[in-house]
């Protein structure tokens with residue numbers, strides 16, 4: 445309850461340095477202003493037929509068009525608002541499974557490096573034995589999808605649905621979506637892209653890439669938490685609903701609209717998309733600086749040996765996954781946190797877990813490498829000073845631990 449009374453403290457900006465922008469981002473101040481203004485203006489439920497309802501409905505439809513335009517999908521499909529990418533992923537995988545449930549030969553394909561909201565949905569349909577389920581091979585260390593393996597599976601099975609991560613949440617690897625889409629479409633399979641880590645970070649063109657379905661979450665690109673969307677192409681099969689109630693969102697997703705979340709999400713994307721080329725350069729510069737500084741520490745024997753995970757050439761500009769040898773990443777993350785720096789161990793979705801994530805296992809890290817893996821997610825709001833502070837604390841941490849790594 446005390447938190448609810450702390451109005452004064454709430455006016456002070458947090459002094460924490462967030463280098464964990466793959467887990468989430470701080471809402472952009474302009475987005476906050478926009479949400480506050482629309483909260484004052486719009487009182488109606490967009491489903492109501494009276495004037496207040498119509499006003500709210502007009503705003504969310506504008507947001508819908510704006511998001512579609514920023515993703516390059518205005519004339520190819522539509523979007524459904526959801527509570528975030530977890531729900532979008534569940535809806536498309538479980539909902540399509542239901543739609544194809546009378547065809548036990550149909551094959552659903554994914555990769556071993558997906559977010560739990562995808563791979564657990566696949567586990568569910570596998571358990572129910574409604575379809576065949578296949579996992580694509582990925583390359584050791586980079587996590588790039590083995591395209592030959594995709595071609596083999598597509599040629600040998602009745603593949604109806606393929607779900608792949610656009611940019612990996614843990615290691616940043618970007619997949620060749622254009623190529624994967626072409627291979628799928630040649631054999632009549634439909635492609636779902638979990639673009640949660642890509643939207644707002646790299647340009648996305650749904651039409652050019654021929655994407656059939658796409659999931660996103662606003663809080664990964666400076667929008668509010670608990671709001672997201674699922675894009676569906678006009679030409680692709682439609683999922684059966686997995687939740688029941690009202691007829692909002694074209695019967696695919698019931699429940700009163702999260703009006704201000706939707707508006708904040710549209711505004712956040714609108715602010716980012718025109719500036720992506722500059723943002724990408726800024727993030728890449730920060731990443732290069734950080735990698736240079738880490739390598740310098742290693743050459744001076746101030747930190748242990750390490751390796752960088754993911755595809756160096758096709759990777760999110762702000763994502764860095766590093767495996768330090770002889771390191772307990774949880775301990776390092778907590779040390780960083782106690783010094784005001786937020787980073788994460790592996791994937792933020794399971795920070796409590798001691799087990800290596802499915803991603804780190806699939807790219808074949810050794811248990812020691814996986815145990816010592818941290819993830820840094822940079823954003824254009826980070827500065828060189830943030831990186832300098834991170835480097836100072838990293839050096840301090842290993843100075844305290846020097847016995848454990850220098851003697852090995």
Ligand SMILES: Cc1ncc(COP(=O)(O)O)c(C=O)c1O
Pocket residue numbers: 466467527528529530531559561609612613638640641661663670672793
């Ligand atoms: C690739 C990917 N997919 C899906 C999700 C789920 O997003 P949310 O927790 O906002 O539903 C995440 C969140 O980390 C993610 O990184």
